[in-house]
Amino acid sequence: MNKKIQILSILFLGISQFAFSQIKEEKLILNKKREPEIKKIEKKKTSVETIKNYPPEEKSQNPVKYNITDVPASSDFKTSTIQGEDIAPKFDGTAQNNYFQFGMGNYGKILGDANISKTLENKLEVGADVHVLSTQGLKKEYPWNSKQNSGTLGAFLNSYGDKGKFNVNAEYGIDNYNYYGIYALEPSSDVDLKQKVNQFKVNGYYDFYSNEILNDVRVKSSFLKDHFDAQENQASILANFSKHAIDIGSSGISLNADLGVGLETLKTDFAIRDKNSSNFFNTSLSPKVTFRKGESYLMLGSSFDFLNAKNSSDLWDGQIKNNKTYWFPQAEFQLAAANGFKFYGGVDGGLKLNTYSEMLQANPFILSDQFLRPTQTKYHFYFGLKGDIDETLKYDFSAGYGKMKDIMFFKANSLFDNMYTLNRSAYNFANTFSAVYDDGNVSDIKGSVQYFPLANLVLDGEVRFTKYDLKNYENIYNVPLVTASIGAKYTMLDKKLLLGFKGIFASDRTTNSYQIEGVSDPMAQNGMVYQSTENTNDKVGGYADINLSAEYKVHKNFSIFALGNNLLSSKYQTYKGYKVLGAQILGGVKITF
Template identity: 85%
Template sequence: MNKKIQLLSILFLGVSQFAFSQIKEEKLVLNKKREPEVKKIEKKKTSVETIKNYPPEEKSQNPVKYTITDVPAVSDFKTSTIQGEDVAPKFDGTAQNNYVQFGMGNYGKILLDGNVSKVLDNKIEVGADVHLLSTSGLKKDYDWKSKQTSASFGAFLNSYGEKGKFNLNAEYGLNNYNYYGIYALEPAADVDLKQKVNQFKVNGYYDFYSNEILNDVRVKSSFLKDHFDAQENQVSILANLSKHAVELGKSGINLNADLGVGLEAVKTDFEIGNKNSSNFFNTNLAPKVTFRKGESYLMLGSLFSFLNAKNSNIQMEQMKNNKTYWFPQAEFQVAAAKEFKFYGGVDGGLKLNTYGDLLQANPYALSDQYLKPTETKYHFYVGLRGDIDETLKYDFSAGFGKMKDIMFFKANNLFDNNYTLNRSAYDFANTFSAVYDDGNVSDIKGSIQYFPLENLIIDGEVRFTKYSLKNYDNIYNVPLVNASIGAKYTMLDKKLLLGFKGIFASDRTTNSYAIEGVGSPNMIFQSTENTNDKVGGYADLNLSAEYKIHKNFSIFALGNNLLSSKYQTYKGYKVLGAQILGGVKITF
């Protein structure tokens, strides 16, 4: 098997004809470019001054447009361990916003994806998008249903005024799937394993062209409901106040001053199990100042959080918690040259864990969760990044942090021990619940982008993350190492785009259960927990190709999980094997 992986990897990298993957969902991203972003790997945000390249005159002549971020799900029905990226293929610099594409493949896969937008005479851009992905699942592996359908429908509006730009977008998302990961029992083929999640989002954003006083304002809201009547409402408001580019005498040092003010409220209610209910209201203040000279800078700041939390369920009365948090915020960069920039800093913060976030990480999470925030008391990091002749970009860093209430997923046992298979969809030891522990985290990460030819882009990322917990021996369902490598290659006068993406993860520890009937005759189920089970690592290799027959018409093909490894993302949840999808794309 190892030789097979090595030979295929060398072959794929050698021809450089690759991008990827099965499409999961799509998101509207303001100012998102279709062409690769050269500075993509410089992800660390600071209060360093940024020059906003959209004065009103230029905006009216060349308005910024929405594109769709199509998220590949690698080979899973609903990925949870692989983060999304723009789906390939897309032709750099020639792609159009208005398009529709349709594809079909094995495993009953159907893809429909489209986007349309128009700029009106009054500098207002309106648009809409739709995305649908359906698969019939692993019929040969499971007698019960494992099919899934995910869809999203969105509309957006951009308005460009004299002082700033305004964006409003709304999106409805549907994910209809099954808790198919049953490993400890043998249920009937017609067992009901259905779960369905509906989510509606409305977001607004106003960005001033200058960085004077009020920089930008963002408002986000989300309304979620699932098949088991769980409901979650969330709203957040963030305003950034700033005064940038204040010259300090003749020293050549500029001062940037920023103040972030944020409010976030989340209310979640569950209707099964313990019927957990939570209500969070969090206020953030983030003052910071940045001293900058050339590419070198020093940022000093703080983050203050004021949390009001309420939790209750059928086993306990409402618990209230009011607490004030302080977190350090600092970062420096010493730029010896554009090729070598040494940086480091410390940060921290409070993250509200919501049911919507849990489902994004693990769609098989039980519809009854005890929610509490995760506190990063501090996280120190140092790194080196640079740009070598605009051909090679790199960013390597290492960090260490102390955290409280680290959230991860633990497999659930049976909820009903009676000897019967006539039970709820989530009661086959096939769901997961959030658990929390305090501890330390060490991380090493690196990313690189290489542009050896004008028509060839190669990129790679690797991340090592090690947790040391207070109560648990191991953190469950978190790999020690994640890595990816990809390439895009255009040829035939940019009519043909080829791509490759390889995604790799190391082994993960999880808990699991062995279940047997006991009694005479069997009257109840008895479970034995294994707290050191393993979910194997994987190598998932993906190819893609698109050929532009006409400027408005092209054909494409995607090959996913070409090693045909039905690895598991969570215990019991096998992914699809080798998949081939082909289709057509029309732009207009």
């Protein structure tokens, strides 16, 4: 096994040494199977393609859908290694929607993954999928429980009519894990560190084939509850109105006019510690006009947000109310010298409601009691160069600078009391984090590349540099200065064997941490109390996470696969105290039908 892993490692390191990219959005492009779109500024978050003026009859004969998957370091407890194509690539053009796969590996890892769909006679596609991932955790690293299991169960419906397409999907997800990152105390092995999060989502989307008047409508909703009785309800609707392709004389310039109208509501209630409660209602308007000639264009617009906010907490009496109107600039240009060279630049901004749900996605070890505050990007200037050279090399390089208010990041918590006892709540071992906010400036440089040297070989890569200059904090906590990734997928043996590689890298990060010791106190019940000392400039080391995958088609309906995650076996930490799994080898079978 070790020799095979070494051979695969040498192979993929050799073919991917020039690439830099991390795919966080999957976008399908018809008629160009060798030309997947690289990750870019556009943020498509629908469950089906968004292609205008597409013949509904032709569309119904080849329904497609895609998922957007945010892939953190693949060896983290919270990561499913079965949902990102960068970790386990699929066979292009030959994959079937109906499949089931099951695998087992070290660390007690078990995965199950299934998808089934059917297109009915009335152009209606219905389907369901399920994902399950479980691990026993780091038993040799921690005497207490560090196991984790997660699962999602979803159903979807796609309909292709004469005037537009409709998609609705529902998903129930559960994460069951532990606050295992205790670094300052030594509790007993039977300490209760459990956290569990249940979330139910329903999303709907309707897209008209034409861009006349009503362009598309999107509806999202989410309902969350955790082990400590935190509850969050979120709903939003966005309607895009437009009038496109208005010719301006005989100049060859066309005009597109768009207006986005959005409503978003968020209500979050916490039941422990300070019992923070938040209630937000935001209305947004985004008018813009675009002048286009060929591949070059100039977009001018604005966005307005009308926010009604209410916050309450046991820390103060009564309720804090705030009604405020925001204006943000929106402009972008693109000068297309050729397909291979497109210069672009612009300015944007916006208001983002920070939710408990999104915080858990970024850091599952946060305390179940957060003060929620929206983040405001006052402005963000950017410029860049992108291109597609002979459908062989796609690239995008950009740099930007912005001014932000209430930048959200995570700060480590200390003990919530000084009682000299280990009989504590799961979150009271200096093992959780809380959101903090600060104003400041941000500078960013990004580069992404996809290279198609052969019809059966794809290389990709990304590198990102992000620097924050904050008003109050000397450093932004738990945010790396540089992140990068390289990847490759290669098919061989008449497309029966698919090999995949992904390397994910991050630089060192600054965090705060605590040293806790017992000191005598005659006034205390047992004569001792805990005393904590904060280190505001602690370091969590960077990491290199190397992943390999292979799938072999024994039969057109039967495959065997193997996944190797964190093959360098580095026990790095994503957050202080939280080591990830070491080298993981998982194998299994896949049945398609």
